[in-house]
Amino acid sequence: MATIKDVAKLAEVGVGTVSRSLSGNGGVSAKAQQRISQAMLQLNYRPNSFAxxxxxxxxxxxxxxxxxxxxxxxxxxxxxxxxELRRHDKHLILANAEGAGSNEACLQHLDYLIRRDCDGVLMVCPEMAVSDLLSAQASYPPLVFINHSVDLLSAESFSVDHYLGGRLAAIALLEQGHQNIACITGRLSAQDAQQRQQGFVNELARQDRPINPRLVIEGSFDFEECRAAIHQLLSSGLAFDALFCGNDKVALVALSMLQSAGIKVPQQVAVLGYDNVDFAAYASPPLSTISIPIEQMASAACRRVLNMAYDLQLTIPKVESPRFIARASTP
Known part of the structure; x- marks a missing residue:
């Protein structure tokens, strides 16, 4: 296997010149660079990433x-x-904190990434305490937060206007004439779920259609917990003619369970989701939803961490506002 010394010998340059060529640090003449490239190709030399x-x-x-x-x-x-990373010749290591429980246990997964010498870290962390995020940001390499607004770290936190998303959901259902609107929220310990629900409830109240608290059920985005929340709503005996779901996954389960119970969608109950993920348009019936720019938010956050970690000057786009997407699950 060829070594950097072999490349240097064939290219008739010093080992230090080859090293500077590989790292991009320091000056290497065009002629020397050409000889180094030809030598690497001839020797089938692959730089050692750790070196x-x-x-x-x-x-x-x-x-x-x-x-x-x-x-x-x-x-x-x-x-x-x-x-985004591929465009800039960077790579990704993933830490999944599912089931970690406490914030302290979740932060251990952050330590896992740091121990692997990541140049920067992106955290999708709507349920993390702001105090923990501030502490982590002060202690670790560049950290950027996705789907979490941190006022003291506004340049490093990228989210969507979920409050507006909740308002748009209420406006859409009220404009369709619905009187008794039910809601299955996400886990309300999460910032995005809180903001979405607050916007929804406040808009209903603003239009003199306050929601019946008994028609609001806190859920999560686990399939079994989705089923349990919808079963609780259907078993309550309370009449409702529309259902706003905290995300499209909950709405998909709702479509199935409502129709299994003999309730026609949207004739008897309209169903509105949130996120506009890929399967929403292919549900039966196709799911009306609040579209949020998930990938734009993530891409903007990724560009920010790249700028911080590598002294780049990438343009960071403004994250767009949510919008209502009308499909067949609402009238």
């Missing part, structure tokens, strides 16, 4: 911390991050 990291003090790896790997929401985020 390169030692010489540059950079691993070219960005860590991604996720609370869960389930669901299309996180898949869209990962897809956007991976594409």
């Amino acid at each position: 390169r990291a030692l010489s540059t003090q950079r691993s070219n790896i960005i860590g991604v911390w996720l609370p869960s790997l389930s669901g299309s929401f996180h898949q869209h985020i990962l897809h956007a991050i991976e594409l």
Whole structure:
């Protein structure tokens, strides 16, 4: 197997020149660079990534911390991050904190990424305490937060206007004439779920249609917990003519369970989701939803961490506002 010394000998340059060529640090003449490239090709030389990291003090790896790997929401985020990193010849290491429980246990997964010499870390962390995020940001390499607004770290936190998303859901259902609107929220310990629900409830109250608290059920985005929440709503005996769901996964389960119970959608109950993930348009009936720019949010956050970690000047796009997407699950 060829070594850097073999490349230097064939290219008739010093080992230090080859090292500077590989790292991109320091001047290498065009002629020397051409000879080095030809020598590497001739010898089928592949630079050792660990050796390169030692010489540059950079691993070219960005860590991604996720609370869960389930669901299309996180898949869209990962897809956007991976594409952005690939454009800049960087790589990804993933830490999945699902089931970790406490904030302290979750932060141990952050330590896992740091121990692997990540140059920066992206955290999808709507349920993490702000105090923990501030502490982590002060202690670790560049950290950028996705789907979490931290006022004291506004430049490093990227989220969506979930309050507006909740308002748009209320406006859409009220404009369709619905009187008794039920809601299955996400886990209200999460910032995004709180903001979404607050916008929804406040808009209903503003239009003199306050929601019946008994028609609000806190759920989560686990399939079994989705089923349990919808079963609780159907078993309550309370009449409702529309259902706003905290995400499209909950709405998909609702479509199935409502129709299994003999309730026609949208004739008897309209169903509105949230996120506009890939399967929403292919549900039966196709799901009306509040579309949020998941991949744009993730891409913007990724560009921020790249700028911080590698002194780049990438343009960071403004994250767009949510919007209502009308399909057949609402009139």
